[in-house]
Amino acid sequence: MCGRYAITLPPDAMAQLFAARPANALPAVPNFNVCPTTQVHVIRSGESGRNLVSMRWGFLPHWYKEETSGPLLINARAETLAEKPAFRAACRERRCLIPATGFYEWTKDTAGNRLPWYIFREDSAPIAFAGIWQSWGKDDPQETCAIVTTAANTAMSAIHHRMPLILEPDDWALWLGEEGKGAARLMEPGAEGVLDWYRVDPKVNSNRAEGEELIEPFEA
Template sequence: MCGRFAITLPNDAMAQLFSARPANTLPAVPNFNVCPTNQVHVVRAGDSGRRLNPLRWGFLPHWYKSETAGPLLINARAETLADKPAFRAACRERRCLIVATGFYEWTKTEQGARLPWYIHRKDGAPIAFAGVWQDWGKDDARQGTCAIVTTAANRNLSVIHHRMPLILEPDEWPLWLGEVGRGAARLLQPGAEDVLEFYRVDPAVNSNRASGSNLIEPVPA
Protein backbone atom coordinates (compact mmCIF):
# COMPACT_ATOMS: atom_id res chain seq x y z
CA MET A 1 0.00 0.00 0.00
CA CYS A 2 0.99 3.64 0.08
CA GLY A 3 -0.22 5.82 2.92
CA ARG A 4 2.32 8.65 2.94
CA PHE A 5 4.84 10.06 0.48
CA ALA A 6 7.14 12.98 -0.28
CA ILE A 7 7.40 15.34 -3.25
CA THR A 8 10.35 17.69 -3.62
CA LEU A 9 10.50 18.38 -7.36
CA PRO A 10 9.62 22.03 -8.23
CA ASN A 11 6.32 22.49 -10.03
CA ASP A 12 7.90 23.84 -13.21
CA ALA A 13 10.33 20.93 -13.33
CA MET A 14 7.42 18.51 -12.89
CA ALA A 15 5.58 20.11 -15.78
CA GLN A 16 8.66 19.86 -17.98
CA LEU A 17 9.39 16.25 -17.04
CA PHE A 18 5.88 15.10 -17.90
CA SER A 19 5.40 17.49 -20.85
CA ALA A 20 2.30 18.79 -19.08
CA ARG A 21 0.70 22.22 -18.80
CA PRO A 22 0.65 23.16 -15.09
CA ALA A 23 -2.37 24.55 -13.27
CA ASN A 24 -1.97 27.76 -11.30
CA THR A 25 -3.22 26.09 -8.11
CA LEU A 26 -0.64 23.35 -7.63
CA PRO A 27 0.31 22.44 -4.04
CA ALA A 28 3.43 24.01 -2.58
CA VAL A 29 6.64 22.01 -2.73
CA PRO A 30 8.68 20.58 -1.17
CA ASN A 31 6.35 18.53 1.02
CA PHE A 32 8.09 15.73 2.89
CA ASN A 33 4.91 14.36 4.45
CA VAL A 34 2.06 14.15 1.96
CA CYS A 35 -0.95 12.66 3.75
CA PRO A 36 -4.34 11.32 2.66
CA THR A 37 -6.88 14.05 1.75
CA ASN A 38 -4.01 16.43 0.84
CA GLN A 39 -3.90 17.94 -2.62
CA VAL A 40 -1.36 16.08 -4.75
CA HIS A 41 0.29 16.59 -8.15
CA VAL A 42 -1.50 14.59 -10.86
CA VAL A 43 -0.78 14.26 -14.58
CA ARG A 44 -3.79 13.62 -16.83
CA ALA A 45 -4.11 13.42 -20.60
CA GLY A 46 -6.77 15.17 -22.65
CA ASP A 47 -7.60 16.39 -26.13
CA SER A 48 -5.35 19.41 -25.66
CA GLY A 49 -2.43 17.43 -24.21
CA ARG A 50 -1.28 16.61 -20.71
CA ARG A 51 -2.20 18.72 -17.71
CA LEU A 52 -0.58 18.85 -14.28
CA ASN A 53 -3.36 19.48 -11.76
CA PRO A 54 -3.99 19.30 -8.02
CA LEU A 55 -6.35 16.51 -6.94
CA ARG A 56 -7.49 15.34 -3.53
CA TRP A 57 -5.70 12.15 -2.49
CA GLY A 58 -8.69 10.04 -1.50
CA PHE A 59 -10.93 8.81 -4.30
CA LEU A 60 -14.61 9.71 -3.88
CA PRO A 61 -17.04 7.51 -5.87
CA HIS A 62 -19.91 9.42 -7.43
CA TRP A 63 -22.45 7.86 -5.04
CA TYR A 64 -20.78 9.24 -1.89
CA LYS A 65 -23.11 11.87 -0.41
CA SER A 66 -20.24 13.44 1.54
CA GLU A 67 -16.47 13.11 1.77
CA THR A 68 -16.91 10.84 4.80
CA ALA A 69 -19.81 8.75 3.48
CA GLY A 70 -17.63 5.67 3.06
CA PRO A 71 -14.09 4.34 3.44
CA LEU A 72 -11.18 6.63 2.61
CA LEU A 73 -10.02 5.19 -0.73
CA ILE A 74 -6.39 6.25 -1.02
CA ASN A 75 -5.29 3.01 -2.72
CA ALA A 76 -6.83 0.82 -5.41
CA ARG A 77 -5.70 -2.81 -5.73
CA ALA A 78 -4.48 -3.67 -9.22
CA GLU A 79 -5.91 -7.17 -8.97
CA THR A 80 -9.49 -5.91 -8.56
CA LEU A 81 -9.26 -2.50 -10.23
CA ALA A 82 -11.39 -3.48 -13.23
CA ASP A 83 -14.09 -5.15 -11.08
CA LYS A 84 -14.63 -2.96 -8.02
CA PRO A 85 -17.64 -0.66 -8.54
CA ALA A 86 -15.74 2.32 -7.11
CA PHE A 87 -12.90 2.04 -9.64
CA ARG A 88 -14.33 0.11 -12.59
CA ALA A 89 -15.12 3.08 -14.84
CA ALA A 90 -12.03 5.04 -13.78
CA CYS A 91 -9.83 2.07 -14.67
CA ARG A 92 -11.12 2.26 -18.25
CA GLU A 93 -11.51 6.00 -18.72
CA ARG A 94 -9.74 8.04 -16.03
CA ARG A 95 -6.18 6.90 -15.44
CA CYS A 96 -3.48 9.30 -14.26
CA LEU A 97 0.05 9.61 -12.90
CA ILE A 98 0.62 10.78 -9.33
CA VAL A 99 4.04 12.37 -8.84
CA ALA A 100 6.32 11.65 -5.87
CA THR A 101 9.96 11.73 -4.89
CA GLY A 102 9.67 8.80 -2.49
CA PHE A 103 7.21 7.10 -0.16
CA TYR A 104 7.09 5.67 3.33
CA GLU A 105 6.31 2.22 4.65
CA TRP A 106 6.39 0.82 8.17
CA THR A 107 7.52 -2.33 9.92
CA LYS A 108 6.85 -3.24 13.56
CA THR A 109 9.15 -4.35 16.33
CA GLU A 110 8.25 -7.27 18.57
CA GLN A 111 7.06 -4.67 21.07
CA GLY A 112 4.70 -3.12 18.50
CA ALA A 113 6.67 0.06 17.78
CA ARG A 114 6.18 1.36 14.22
CA LEU A 115 9.47 1.85 12.35
CA PRO A 116 9.30 3.99 9.18
CA TRP A 117 11.29 3.38 6.02
CA TYR A 118 11.77 5.80 3.14
CA ILE A 119 11.67 4.24 -0.33
CA HIS A 120 12.94 6.01 -3.44
CA ARG A 121 14.38 5.33 -6.87
CA LYS A 122 18.04 4.32 -6.97
CA ASP A 123 18.64 6.67 -9.90
CA GLY A 124 17.24 9.66 -7.99
CA ALA A 125 14.52 10.29 -10.57
CA PRO A 126 10.98 11.25 -9.52
CA ILE A 127 8.42 8.47 -9.14
CA ALA A 128 5.26 8.22 -11.22
CA PHE A 129 2.60 6.22 -9.38
CA ALA A 130 -0.18 4.76 -11.51
CA GLY A 131 -3.44 6.30 -10.39
CA VAL A 132 -7.13 6.64 -11.15
CA TRP A 133 -9.24 9.75 -10.71
CA GLN A 134 -12.85 10.83 -10.28
CA ASP A 135 -14.58 14.22 -10.22
CA TRP A 136 -16.95 14.42 -7.25
CA GLY A 137 -19.47 16.91 -5.93
CA LYS A 138 -21.56 19.62 -7.52
CA ASP A 139 -21.13 23.26 -8.49
CA ASP A 140 -18.65 25.12 -6.25
CA ALA A 141 -18.02 21.98 -4.20
CA ARG A 142 -16.91 19.94 -7.23
CA GLN A 143 -13.39 18.59 -6.91
CA GLY A 144 -11.04 16.10 -8.50
CA THR A 145 -10.05 13.08 -6.42
CA CYS A 146 -7.60 10.23 -6.96
CA ALA A 147 -6.21 6.95 -5.64
CA ILE A 148 -2.83 5.24 -6.07
CA VAL A 149 -2.89 1.81 -7.71
CA THR A 150 -1.05 -0.85 -5.69
CA THR A 151 0.27 -4.32 -6.51
CA ALA A 152 1.85 -7.20 -4.62
CA ALA A 153 5.30 -6.13 -3.49
CA ASN A 154 8.25 -7.30 -5.52
CA ARG A 155 10.87 -9.44 -3.79
CA ASN A 156 13.01 -6.44 -2.88
CA LEU A 157 10.26 -4.58 -0.98
CA SER A 158 8.45 -7.60 0.42
CA VAL A 159 10.78 -7.57 3.43
CA ILE A 160 9.03 -4.35 4.49
CA HIS A 161 5.45 -4.82 3.29
CA HIS A 162 3.41 -7.19 1.15
CA ARG A 163 2.01 -4.36 -1.03
CA MET A 164 3.62 -1.53 -3.00
CA PRO A 165 2.51 1.28 -5.31
CA LEU A 166 2.46 0.53 -9.03
CA ILE A 167 5.40 2.55 -10.37
CA LEU A 168 5.52 3.32 -14.09
CA GLU A 169 8.56 4.05 -16.23
CA PRO A 170 8.53 6.94 -18.75
CA ASP A 171 7.98 4.65 -21.73
CA GLU A 172 4.85 3.31 -19.98
CA TRP A 173 3.26 6.69 -19.27
CA PRO A 174 1.54 7.10 -22.66
CA LEU A 175 -0.11 3.68 -22.43
CA TRP A 176 -1.35 4.23 -18.89
CA LEU A 177 -2.67 7.70 -19.78
CA GLY A 178 -4.55 6.32 -22.78
CA GLU A 179 -2.53 8.24 -25.33
CA VAL A 180 -1.51 5.23 -27.43
CA GLY A 181 -4.56 2.99 -27.48
CA ARG A 182 -5.52 -0.04 -25.44
CA GLY A 183 -3.52 -2.51 -23.38
CA ALA A 184 -2.90 -0.68 -20.09
CA ALA A 185 -3.92 -3.81 -18.16
CA ARG A 186 -0.55 -5.38 -18.93
CA LEU A 187 1.10 -2.73 -16.74
CA LEU A 188 -0.74 -3.94 -13.61
CA GLN A 189 2.14 -5.91 -12.12
CA PRO A 190 5.11 -5.21 -9.80
CA GLY A 191 7.98 -3.31 -11.35
CA ALA A 192 11.60 -4.33 -11.80
CA GLU A 193 13.50 -5.47 -8.71
CA ASP A 194 16.42 -3.08 -9.10
CA VAL A 195 14.59 0.25 -9.39
CA LEU A 196 13.99 1.11 -5.72
CA GLU A 197 16.03 1.22 -2.55
CA PHE A 198 15.09 2.04 1.04
CA TYR A 199 16.44 3.00 4.45
CA ARG A 200 15.17 3.68 7.96
CA VAL A 201 14.07 7.20 8.86
CA ASP A 202 13.12 8.93 12.09
CA PRO A 203 9.81 7.92 13.73
CA ALA A 204 8.91 11.63 13.68
CA VAL A 205 7.21 10.91 10.35
CA ASN A 206 4.71 8.71 12.20
CA SER A 207 2.85 11.96 12.90
CA ASN A 208 0.88 13.43 10.01
CA ARG A 209 1.77 16.87 11.41
CA ALA A 210 5.51 16.38 10.99
CA SER A 211 7.33 18.36 8.31
CA GLY A 212 10.81 19.18 7.06
CA SER A 213 13.60 17.58 5.11
CA ASN A 214 14.81 15.74 8.22
CA LEU A 215 11.93 13.28 7.67
CA ILE A 216 13.81 11.64 4.81
CA GLU A 217 17.24 11.64 6.44
CA PRO A 218 18.55 8.12 7.13
CA VAL A 219 18.90 6.88 10.70
CA PRO A 220 20.63 3.68 11.92
CA ALA A 221 18.48 0.60 11.33
Protein backbone atom coordinates in the same frame (compact mmCIF):
# COMPACT_ATOMS: atom_id res chain seq x y z
CA MET B 1 0.06 0.10 0.10
CA CYS B 2 1.06 3.75 -0.05
CA GLY B 3 -0.18 5.95 2.76
CA ARG B 4 2.38 8.76 2.86
CA TYR B 5 4.97 10.13 0.47
CA ALA B 6 7.34 13.04 -0.28
CA ILE B 7 7.54 15.36 -3.27
CA THR B 8 10.39 17.84 -3.74
CA LEU B 9 10.26 18.50 -7.49
CA PRO B 10 9.17 22.08 -8.33
CA PRO B 11 6.02 22.35 -10.45
CA ASP B 12 7.88 23.71 -13.48
CA ALA B 13 10.25 20.74 -13.34
CA MET B 14 7.28 18.36 -13.03
CA ALA B 15 5.63 19.99 -16.02
CA GLN B 16 8.79 19.63 -18.06
CA LEU B 17 9.40 16.02 -17.00
CA PHE B 18 5.88 14.90 -17.91
CA ALA B 19 5.45 17.28 -20.86
CA ALA B 20 2.37 18.73 -19.16
CA ARG B 21 0.80 22.17 -18.92
CA PRO B 22 0.74 23.29 -15.25
CA ALA B 23 -2.42 24.64 -13.66
CA ASN B 24 -2.30 27.98 -11.87
CA ALA B 25 -3.06 26.63 -8.38
CA LEU B 26 -0.86 23.70 -7.35
CA PRO B 27 0.14 22.32 -3.92
CA ALA B 28 3.22 23.81 -2.31
CA VAL B 29 6.55 21.99 -2.61
CA PRO B 30 8.70 20.65 -1.14
CA ASN B 31 6.42 18.53 1.01
CA PHE B 32 8.18 15.77 2.90
CA ASN B 33 5.00 14.36 4.41
CA VAL B 34 2.17 14.21 1.87
CA CYS B 35 -0.88 12.82 3.67
CA PRO B 36 -4.27 11.47 2.57
CA THR B 37 -7.10 13.98 1.99
CA THR B 38 -4.62 16.76 1.08
CA GLN B 39 -4.19 18.23 -2.40
CA VAL B 40 -1.56 16.49 -4.51
CA HIS B 41 0.03 16.90 -7.94
CA VAL B 42 -1.53 14.82 -10.71
CA ILE B 43 -0.79 14.47 -14.43
CA ARG B 44 -3.75 13.58 -16.63
CA SER B 45 -4.25 13.58 -20.37
CA GLY B 46 -7.10 15.15 -22.34
CA GLU B 47 -7.96 16.53 -25.75
CA SER B 48 -5.56 19.44 -25.28
CA GLY B 49 -2.70 17.20 -24.11
CA ARG B 50 -1.28 16.54 -20.68
CA ASN B 51 -2.06 18.77 -17.73
CA LEU B 52 -0.48 19.03 -14.30
CA VAL B 53 -3.31 19.69 -11.85
CA SER B 54 -4.22 19.49 -8.17
CA MET B 55 -6.50 16.77 -6.79
CA ARG B 56 -7.62 15.52 -3.40
CA TRP B 57 -5.79 12.33 -2.43
CA GLY B 58 -8.72 10.16 -1.47
CA PHE B 59 -10.94 8.87 -4.27
CA LEU B 60 -14.63 9.68 -3.82
CA PRO B 61 -17.09 7.44 -5.73
CA HIS B 62 -20.00 9.31 -7.30
CA TRP B 63 -22.52 7.77 -4.89
CA TYR B 64 -20.85 9.22 -1.76
CA LYS B 65 -23.18 11.94 -0.44
CA GLU B 66 -20.43 13.28 1.85
CA GLU B 67 -16.65 12.90 1.85
CA THR B 68 -17.07 10.62 4.87
CA SER B 69 -19.91 8.50 3.46
CA GLY B 70 -17.64 5.48 3.09
CA PRO B 71 -14.06 4.26 3.49
CA LEU B 72 -11.17 6.59 2.68
CA LEU B 73 -9.98 5.25 -0.69
CA ILE B 74 -6.37 6.37 -1.03
CA ASN B 75 -5.23 3.15 -2.76
CA ALA B 76 -6.83 0.92 -5.40
CA ARG B 77 -5.67 -2.68 -5.86
CA ALA B 78 -4.49 -3.41 -9.41
CA GLU B 79 -5.84 -6.96 -9.23
CA THR B 80 -9.46 -5.80 -8.81
CA LEU B 81 -9.30 -2.32 -10.33
CA ALA B 82 -11.41 -3.19 -13.37
CA GLU B 83 -14.05 -4.99 -11.28
CA LYS B 84 -14.73 -2.83 -8.22
CA PRO B 85 -17.77 -0.57 -8.74
CA ALA B 86 -15.91 2.36 -7.19
CA PHE B 87 -12.98 2.14 -9.62
CA ARG B 88 -13.94 0.33 -12.83
CA ALA B 89 -15.06 3.39 -14.82
CA ALA B 90 -11.96 5.34 -13.76
CA CYS B 91 -9.80 2.34 -14.67
CA ARG B 92 -11.12 2.54 -18.24
CA GLU B 93 -11.42 6.28 -18.70
CA ARG B 94 -9.58 8.30 -16.04
CA ARG B 95 -6.06 7.08 -15.41
CA CYS B 96 -3.38 9.48 -14.22
CA LEU B 97 0.18 9.76 -12.93
CA ILE B 98 1.04 10.97 -9.43
CA PRO B 99 4.65 12.19 -9.08
CA ALA B 100 6.71 11.62 -5.95
CA THR B 101 10.31 11.77 -4.78
CA GLY B 102 9.89 8.81 -2.44
CA PHE B 103 7.35 7.15 -0.18
CA TYR B 104 7.12 5.74 3.33
CA GLU B 105 6.33 2.29 4.59
CA TRP B 106 6.37 0.80 8.08
CA THR B 107 7.51 -2.38 9.79
CA LYS B 108 7.21 -3.28 13.47
CA ASP B 109 9.83 -4.35 15.97
CA THR B 110 9.36 -7.10 18.55
CA ALA B 111 7.74 -4.62 20.93
CA GLY B 112 5.19 -3.55 18.31
CA ASN B 113 6.74 -0.13 17.66
CA ARG B 114 6.19 1.23 14.14
CA LEU B 115 9.48 1.66 12.28
CA PRO B 116 9.30 3.96 9.23
CA TRP B 117 11.29 3.43 6.04
CA TYR B 118 11.86 5.88 3.20
CA ILE B 119 11.73 4.24 -0.23
CA PHE B 120 13.08 5.89 -3.37
CA ARG B 121 14.36 5.10 -6.85
CA GLU B 122 17.89 3.74 -6.86
CA ASP B 123 18.74 6.06 -9.76
CA SER B 124 17.39 9.09 -7.80
CA ALA B 125 14.88 9.87 -10.58
CA PRO B 126 11.38 11.04 -9.65
CA ILE B 127 8.76 8.33 -9.14
CA ALA B 128 5.57 8.17 -11.19
CA PHE B 129 2.78 6.33 -9.35
CA ALA B 130 -0.03 4.93 -11.46
CA GLY B 131 -3.29 6.55 -10.37
CA ILE B 132 -6.97 6.93 -11.18
CA TRP B 133 -9.16 9.98 -10.69
CA GLN B 134 -12.81 10.92 -10.25
CA SER B 135 -14.73 14.20 -10.26
CA TRP B 136 -17.07 14.21 -7.26
CA GLY B 137 -19.95 16.45 -6.24
CA LYS B 138 -22.55 18.40 -8.19
CA ASP B 139 -22.67 21.94 -6.80
CA ASP B 140 -18.94 22.46 -6.30
CA PRO B 141 -17.24 19.41 -7.85
CA GLN B 142 -13.77 18.45 -6.72
CA GLU B 143 -11.35 16.12 -8.41
CA THR B 144 -10.08 13.21 -6.36
CA CYS B 145 -7.54 10.45 -6.93
CA ALA B 146 -6.13 7.18 -5.64
CA ILE B 147 -2.76 5.45 -6.08
CA VAL B 148 -2.87 2.04 -7.71
CA THR B 149 -1.05 -0.68 -5.76
CA THR B 150 0.15 -4.15 -6.61
CA ALA B 151 1.75 -7.11 -4.85
CA ALA B 152 5.24 -6.29 -3.63
CA ASN B 153 8.17 -7.55 -5.65
CA THR B 154 10.65 -9.86 -3.94
CA ALA B 155 12.82 -7.12 -2.49
CA MET B 156 9.98 -4.92 -1.24
CA SER B 157 8.20 -7.86 0.37
CA ALA B 158 10.74 -7.67 3.19
CA ILE B 159 9.03 -4.42 4.25
CA HIS B 160 5.42 -4.82 3.10
CA HIS B 161 3.33 -7.22 1.02
CA ARG B 162 1.97 -4.36 -1.14
CA MET B 163 3.64 -1.53 -3.05
CA PRO B 164 2.52 1.33 -5.30
CA LEU B 165 2.45 0.62 -9.02
CA ILE B 166 5.45 2.55 -10.35
CA LEU B 167 5.56 3.30 -14.07
CA GLU B 168 8.63 3.88 -16.22
CA PRO B 169 8.65 6.82 -18.69
CA ASP B 170 8.13 4.53 -21.69
CA ASP B 171 4.83 3.40 -20.14
CA TRP B 172 3.37 6.79 -19.20
CA ALA B 173 1.58 7.34 -22.50
CA LEU B 174 -0.05 3.92 -22.44
CA TRP B 175 -1.24 4.36 -18.86
CA LEU B 176 -2.66 7.80 -19.68
CA GLY B 177 -4.63 6.36 -22.59
CA GLU B 178 -2.63 8.18 -25.25
CA GLU B 179 -1.62 4.94 -27.00
CA GLY B 180 -4.96 3.18 -27.04
CA LYS B 181 -5.79 0.08 -25.06
CA GLY B 182 -3.46 -2.32 -23.26
CA ALA B 183 -2.75 -0.58 -19.93
CA ALA B 184 -3.74 -3.75 -18.06
CA ARG B 185 -0.37 -5.29 -18.92
CA LEU B 186 1.32 -2.60 -16.83
CA MET B 187 -0.38 -3.68 -13.61
CA GLU B 188 2.33 -6.05 -12.41
CA PRO B 189 4.81 -5.89 -9.50
CA GLY B 190 7.71 -3.57 -10.25
CA ALA B 191 11.02 -4.76 -11.60
CA GLU B 192 13.67 -5.75 -9.09
CA GLY B 193 16.58 -3.39 -8.50
CA VAL B 194 14.64 -0.18 -9.14
CA LEU B 195 14.01 0.86 -5.52
CA ASP B 196 16.19 1.34 -2.47
CA TRP B 197 15.31 2.27 1.13
CA TYR B 198 16.58 3.08 4.59
CA ARG B 199 15.18 3.73 8.07
CA VAL B 200 14.02 7.25 8.89
CA ASP B 201 13.14 9.04 12.12
CA PRO B 202 9.93 7.83 13.83
CA LYS B 203 8.75 11.44 13.95
CA VAL B 204 7.29 10.81 10.48
CA ASN B 205 4.77 8.53 12.21
CA SER B 206 2.87 11.77 12.86
CA ASN B 207 0.98 13.22 9.91
CA ARG B 208 1.83 16.67 11.30
CA ALA B 209 5.59 16.20 10.99
CA GLU B 210 7.39 18.48 8.54
CA GLY B 211 10.87 19.16 7.20
CA GLU B 212 13.66 17.70 5.12
CA GLU B 213 14.96 15.71 8.09
CA LEU B 214 12.01 13.32 7.63
CA ILE B 215 13.76 11.70 4.65
CA GLU B 216 17.25 11.63 6.15
CA PRO B 217 18.73 8.24 7.19
CA PHE B 218 18.12 7.37 10.84
CA GLU B 219 20.16 5.11 13.07
CA ALA B 220 18.27 3.69 16.02
